[in-house]
Amino acid sequence: MHVAQVFNESANTLARASLVVAAVALIAGGGLAVALYRSSYVTQVGIAKDQPIPFSHQRHVAGNGIDCRYCHTSVETGAFAGIPPTETCMTCHSQVLTEANLIQPLHDSWNSGAPVRWTRVSDLPDFTYFDHSIHIAKGVGCTTCHGPVDQMPLTWKAETFHMSWCLQCHRAPEKFVRPKELVFDVKWTPPTDQFAQGARLVEEYGIKKEQLTDCSVCHR
């Protein structure tokens, strides 16, 4: 039976090309999704946030030598490290930079009583029950998670805070734990015998490694 052509010859090429395009689109699309999710575009790692006042940790920590706990007062006792109230800032800024435009919002806050609305840099999802105090108590230093804060003219997120990132330490705390007295030392770097020292500290601080990856440690 002779049948008239439904498609012209280019349909053959089109059919083959569509197979290639579909395969490429599938692989490239999947790869793109995986890569995008890990990129700074999504994780915001290394991207300084706009703040009402261009607060510099570099100035305050490296320059003035203020301890982390001077402002983040509840870090040793509470789940939340604490964002300082205007009063904390005013302990100095009632005397220094009283006229500077840059910190005008601080003075406005002091005068009106409304707190400065900082933009949060490090935020964990609400299904994760993170507690600062236990990490401080067991020798996890500030810079381990928050990076070299003393070198940040504006504050950025230093790590992804992905669960896989948390698990690096929860599966092998000896790689990261430091002596308790050095927790707030922003210049601390792991010694050459970190594994040996870390393992000793894990033992000494009673860190129960076998429980650290239980779901309910972080998710309740």
Next chain:
Amino acid sequence: MENRLSHPGLQPVAPLIEPGHDDASITATVSDIVLEKPQPKAWWAVFFLSGGLLTILGLSTLWLFWMGLGIWGINVPVGWGFAIVNLVWWIGIGHAGTLISAILHLFHQGWRTAINRFAEAMTLFAVMCAGLFPLLHVGRPWAIYFILPYPNTMALWPQFRSPLLWDVFAISTYATVSMLFWYTGLLPDLATLRDRAPRGIKKTLYGIFALGWRGSARHWHRYETAYLLFAGLSTPLVVSVHSVVSLDFAISVIPGWHATIFPPYFVAGAIYSGFAMVLTLLIPIRKLYKLEDFITLHHLDLMAKVMLATGLIVLYGYASEVFYGLVYSGSEHETFMMWNRITGPYGWSYIALLLCNGVALQFLWSKRVRTSAVPLFILSIIVNIGMWLERFVIVVTSLTRDYLPSSWGHYTPTLYDWAAYVGSIGLFFFMVCLFVRYLPMINIFEMRHLNRHIRHESHS
């Protein structure tokens, strides 16, 4: 072929294809349903009725996603309820299609030819309905990709030791292979439709999906190879998919679930319910579309025999449950479970189950029943109900009362449980309507081949 049997008692009640057909009449009969003839009134009735039920499914699903799983009757201790009952029921129904298309193909059973296309389509639609229920039951369907082992930022794999994960692989493999198998078998017939359709959108669409099939010797050679490979791939799935589904129960330690009989018993039940559904659909359809010449009483007889055989295996499963429950296990919990099944608050469902799958089944011993359309149709519906009740009994009676009396509870399905269940039946029949309307429901080229074979044998 059957015609060769010489013993008079083994003579079939009817041939596989009634006499008087040639290539042209077979092609015309099947393709005219799609291309030429208006659909019968009953088609429109089923189309609108199932469309209505599908709408109910859609609306109740939206409401479910908006409100959460609390609108269903599930709670502790019955977390599974209708969703899992329906999942197992639908996935079981699909199995007849795969058995017919794969295993009967490998065994060169000529009688599969008239029904395999339809049964495979039924498989796909049943798998769709089955797949719907886990999606609804997880409660957060937008997070369902969590069950897949994809490269994630949580440094976590799914729990590979959980049968629920095996289920994901079993059912998705099943859906994929069934789809490809069915589509491959459709190619030559899609080309036939393309060639017979008038110029226009129909011709173009059939043309696109026929993938340039010209019926050359090389095409046929590759087709035969691919089809045989798919038959080989699908054959283990007939056994493996429902075995894995049964492990969802058997791997756990709930009384009434933790039994080694479960995989074979579930597989037999799957094929049993699948053949019942094929009969439920094909008996009215062969009448409506005047396909009695192709789907003959011989076909009905054979399908009823498969039902009888698999139904008896299922009955053996019930007997073995009673045996290990009351006698063999020596566990007071298993014994209690069995008594609770029979006399407990859901005892009615177990008795109804025995009436459907135990008593009604026995009518299939009669050749007169097996070869009469109406009684067989009624029986097939009873079996469908019976197999749904079986899953209800397994899921609900075991979960409501397990080890600790203090944690016992009761399960009452809500309006939304019923809406999802009835809605899934709507989805199924809606898809069947579309299939019958737009695709050749009988394999044209295989029927032509079979017809020549039969005619040739009878002449020689």
